[in-house]
Amino acid sequence: MKIAVNAEGHKIRLYLPLSVGLVRFGLRIARRYSDQVPDPKLIVPLIKELKRWKRKNGKITLVEVEDQKDGTFVQIVL
Amino acid sequence: MEKTIGQIIKEKRAEKGLTQEQLAEILHVTGQAVSKWERDESVPDVTLLKPLAKALGTTVGELLGEGTMETTRVDPETVDLSKMLLKIHVDSKGGDKVRVNFPVSVLMMLTENEELMNMILSGKGGMFKNIDFNQILKLVTLGVMGKLVEVESADGDVVGIWVE
Numbered sequence: 001m002k003i004a005v006n007a008e009g010h011k012i013r014l015y016l017p018l019s020v021g022l023v024r025f026g027l028r029i030a031r032r033y034s035d036q037v038p039d040p041k042l043i044v045p046l047i048k049e050l051k052r053w054k055r056k057n058g059k060i061t062l063v064e065v066e067d068q069k070d071g072t073f074v075q076i077v078l
Numbered sequence: 079m080e081k082t083i084g085q086i087i088k089e090k091r092a093e094k095g096l097t098q099e100q101l102a103e104i105l106h107v108t109g110q111a112v113s114k115w116e117r118d119e120s121v122p123d124v125t126l127l128k129p130l131a132k133a134l135g136t137t138v139g140e141l142l143g144e145g146t147m148e149t150t151r152v153d154p155e156t157v158d159l160s161k162m163l164l165k166i167h168v169d170s171k172g173g174d175k176v177r178v179n180f181p182v183s184v185l186m187m188l189t190e191n192e193e194l195m196n197m198i199l200s201g202k203g204g205m206f207k208n209i210d211f212n213q214i215l216k217l218v219t220l221g222v223m224g225k226l227v228e229v230e231s232a233d234g235d236v237v238g239i240w241v242e
Contacts, residue, residue: 002095038193038194038197039193042191042193042194042197043194045187046184046187046188046194049181049183049184049187050181050184052160052183053160053181053183053184056160056161057161057181058094059094059095059096060093060094060095060163060179060181061092061093061094061095061177061179062178062179062180063176063177063178063179064092064175064176064177064178065174065175065176065177066173066174066175066176067174068172068173068174069172069174075092077095078095
């Protein structure tokens with residue numbers, strides 16, 4: 001999974017394997033800092049379905065957001 | 079305003095997650111050629127239209143600006159939900175653009191989970207809070223495909239929802 005963010009002159013590119021274990025790990029850590037972060041139990045079934053979808057249908061851009069006001073650009077490619 | 083072929087190519091390429099170079103490689107042309115098409119400085123050769131449409135997961139008609147397929151009704155028995163995408167396009171008056179391509183199978187899981195659904199609906203300033211995903215899913219399972227919703231609000235925002 002590729003997460004691309006252009007904001008305030010920074011260009012961030014994250015290339016993450018779409019891995020249930022990794023997502024669960026990341027969310028557990030993030031939840032220590034904010035209770036807004038969803039429970040891994042909710043997200044993991046979605047990751048499994050997204051992996052299945054990608055295997056069957058190929059790459060897809062899940063989300064693309066261009067904010068004209070502050071020039072922020074966010075893209076998530078599966 | 080109708081989209082140019084360049085805009086359509088750029089949009090479809092992004093949806094497929096391809097770079098200009100990757101698309102060029104598939105079509106045996108240069109990356110510069112793809113870049114020129116997208117900037118509407120040139121147009122693809124007619125012999126490339128079919129392979130281009132195939133590479134971008136669309137039709138020649140749609141590339142040529144005939145618009146995404148109109149609403150159609152198909153036999154629900156033949157609908158393969160595991161291949162379908164729900165597309166939501168929002169163009170705000172301020173120039174903000176949001177493009178969401180969501181596998182219908184994932185949406186079905188979301189609608190079964192209230193907590194997760196609420197999280198999605200409250201995302202990006204609650205932009206999706208007025209979309210009734212359960213109704214959309216109901217339409218899809220009844221075999222309704224293509225453009226489901228097009229709204230031009232008085233504020234100047236344009237929202238479109240497709241299933242394809």
